[in-house]
């Protein structure tokens with residue numbers, strides 16, 4: 489099987505490539521990645537000739553046509569992925585997430601190639617802290633940020649191409665991932681690397697926003713489950729019952745790194761900041777038999793801290809630029 493992986497030099501895509509390479513010797517992989525600030529060749533070291541790496545843009549129809557035509561399956565991870573960046577400059581989000589997905593859909597339609605679309609729980613908007621409901625496949629779309637609006641739009645393009653053109657596609661909407669090789673602009677790596685640098689972690693607003701954390705390998709195993717057993721045209725939500733508020737995450741992280749649990753700052757809140765995400769993944773578990781393997785968030789967090797401690801050469805070149813983007817944030821508590 490030959491799998492084209494867009495965004496394979498990013499956080500989740502590179503973990504997908506490493507997991508597949510290590511566990512599925514029969515699979516050949518081609519990575520298509522534009523190597524934006526978020527893509528890193530160092531995330532794809534240690535692979536053999538079963539993996540090809542192509543530098544190119546998913547909005548470039550000629551490149552996409554050539555690579556999709558040679559693939560059996562496309563797994564589409566490539567995206568502009570960071571909410572804060574989408575608030576500062578939405579244009580690349582519209583271009584990559586919408587035009588890029590459209591370009592891939594036209595190619596998989598032309599060659600009748602199986603397509604799996606990676607998306608996010610953020611398309612559903614947010615929940616109140618005390619809401620007993622969680623997101624399910626039936627929850628109406630209600631995105632809040634330019635990032636989540638473009639992801640929602642890309643999901644709807646996929647649904648339209650399935651219905652109108654018979655494209656063989658599935659969609660998954662996953663909750664917040666953590667694990668190795670996540671860019672230092674994101675919450676958990678930012679705080680781990682701040683603590684390593686002797687800087688106090690920064691929590692937006694009151695720090696009580698809730699995210700539903702899942703280890704990146706559990707996400708990627710679910711993606712393989714859907715590629716192999718998912719029903720064409722269906723959407724599957726991926727989550728691991730990992731709800732924690734941001735204070736809880738930072739306090740665990742500080743303690744695990746030998747600091748006082750309260751040694752953090754509250755800073756200016758994110759505009760439109762979603763309060764809570766929570767995923768009900770019953771459909772994926774019941775219909776396709778997937779179960780997460782990382783049940784202990786604290787243990788997964790400690791592994792992730794260890795990875796950042798051991799791989800400073802991977803993240804250090806990005807750290808100053810990532811922090812410069814946060815320079816306008818002020819301590820409020």
Ligand code: NAD
Nearest residue numbers: 495497498499500522523524526527545546566567569665
């Ligand atoms: P990331 O920002 O770490 O990686 C994105 C990758 O896409 C990078 O390698 C980048 O170079 C590449 N890319 C960007 N624009 C491109 C373009 N025009 N052409 C080709 N390549 C391009 O993102 P991530 O966190 O790994 O997220 C991957 C996917 O998973 C995204 O679709 C995101 O919406 C989705 N997702 C992420 C999470 C999460 O917690 N990070 C959760 C659910 C879903």
Ligand code: DAU
Nearest residue numbers: 569570571608609610663664673674675690691692697734
């Ligand atoms: O839910 C899935 C989504 O998770 C993905 O679709 C996105 O691609 C991914 O970036 C992530 O979005 P979030 O906005 O939830 O992730 P982020 O890491 O930016 O922030 C997580 C929480 O931490 C959120 O409540 C904002 C907060 N935060 C973030 C940063 C960077 C802080 O309190 N301080 C920070 O410095």
